[in-house]
Amino acid sequence: MRxxxxxxxxxxxxxxxxxxxxxxxxxxxxxxxxxTLSVSSTGxxxxxxxxxxxxSTAKKLRFVENESHSHKSSHMDVLIHFxxxxxxxxxxKNESCKKxxxxxxxxxxxxxxxxxxxxxxxxxxxxxxxQGLRVRTWNGKLPDLHANYTMLTTSCGCLTVSYxxxxxxxxxxxxxxNVETEVDDVHVFAPPAYCDGVALEDTPDDHSFFDxxxx
Ligand SMILES: *[C@@H]1O[C@H](CO)[C@@H](O)[C@H](O)[C@H]1NC(C)=O
Ligand SMILES: *[C@@H]1O[C@H](CO)[C@@H](O)[C@H](O)[C@H]1NC(C)=O
Ligand SMILES: *[C@@H]1O[C@H](CO)[C@@H](O)[C@H](O)[C@H]1NC(C)=O
Ligand SMILES: *[C@@H]1O[C@H](CO)[C@@H](O)[C@H](O)[C@H]1NC(C)=O
Numbered sequence: 731m732r733x734x735x736x737x738x739x740x741x742x743x744x745x746x747x748x749x750x751x752x753x754x755x756x757x758x759x760x761x762x763x764x765x766t767l768s769v770s771s772t773g774x775x776x777x778x779x780x781x782x783x784x785x786s787t788a789k790k791l792r793f794v795e796n797e798s799h800s801h802k803s804s805h806m807d808v809l810i811h812f813x814x815x816x817x818x819x820x821x822x823k824n825e826s827c828k829k830x831x832x833x834x835x836x837x838x839x840x841x842x843x844x845x846x847x848x849x850x851x852x853x854x855x856x857x858x859x860x861q862g863l864r865v866r867t868w869n870g871k872l873p874d875l876h877a878n879y880t881m882l883t884t885s886c887g888c889l890t891v892s893y894x895x896x897x898x899x900x901x902x903x904x905x906x907x908n909v910e911t912e913v914d915d916v917h918v919f920a921p922p923a924y925c926d927g928v929a930l931e932d933t934p935d936d937h938s939f940f941d942x943x944x945x
Pocket of ligand 4 (some may be wrong): 876877878896897
């Protein structure tokens with residue numbers, strides 16, 4: 731118990747100093763994250779909800795849409811190797827796989843190094859335990875997509891809380907919940923065997939992660 735209390739005090743001090751620091755350079759997200767990702771249109775329509783795993787060192791993302799949540803006949807299961815620029819669309823039921831190029835690398839799990847710091851705020855109550863969250867707001871442009879974004883990260887751990895994507899074509903809102911800084915199964919980042927030998931379909935340079943979500 732004592733150890734836990736000490737840990738909490740130390741942790742609180744670290745966070746407090748992070749709060750006090752004037753350094754507002756874009757932070758680095760943890761190397762491993764997993765949790766629930768929910769995507770909606772700003773009009774309020776649910777677009778997708780599911781489980782994500784992200785390795786920010788290797789820049790590999792897996793997103794599997796929650797079947798029981800989806801109203802669609804098929805549910806999304808995608809694996810993206812951003813560094814290599816490859817997107818796998820996986821269908822584990824009939825063991826089919828589609829492979830496409832994905833040359834555009836930006837997505838909501840990474841705060842871009844050129845993000846502009848906007849402000850810091852406490853959502854909820856700062857004085858009541860478990861009743862609030864300190865966040866930083868960042869924004870920036872995605873000129874190649876003719877889009878803008880506004881992103882909220884936790885002040886202490888640089889976890890993405892939400893990401894608002896605004897382009898001429900579409901507005902999307904991403905929320906991240908129940909995030910852990912670990913991944914249960916490292917195999918989620920490896921394409922299944924039935925993806926071997928599948929031809930890589932070439933796509934335009936501005937084909938992006940955001941294209942996966944349509945209202
Ligand atoms: C994440 O990627 C790094 C770099 O490729 C690798 O060393 C590490 O093992 C990966 N972790 C997992 C859980 O896949
Ligand atoms: C999927 O949705 C169901 C029902 O809404 C929920 O009970 C379950 O926890 C969800 N699973 C994931 C991985 O989010
Ligand atoms: C697998 O199923 C999906 C939808 O359920 C379908 O679109 C696709 O064509 C199927 N692929 C094969 C190879 O049967
Ligand atoms: C992005 O933001 C700039 C400045 O705030 C604005 O002029 C521009 O119209 C925005 N672009 C889009 C696609 O919303």
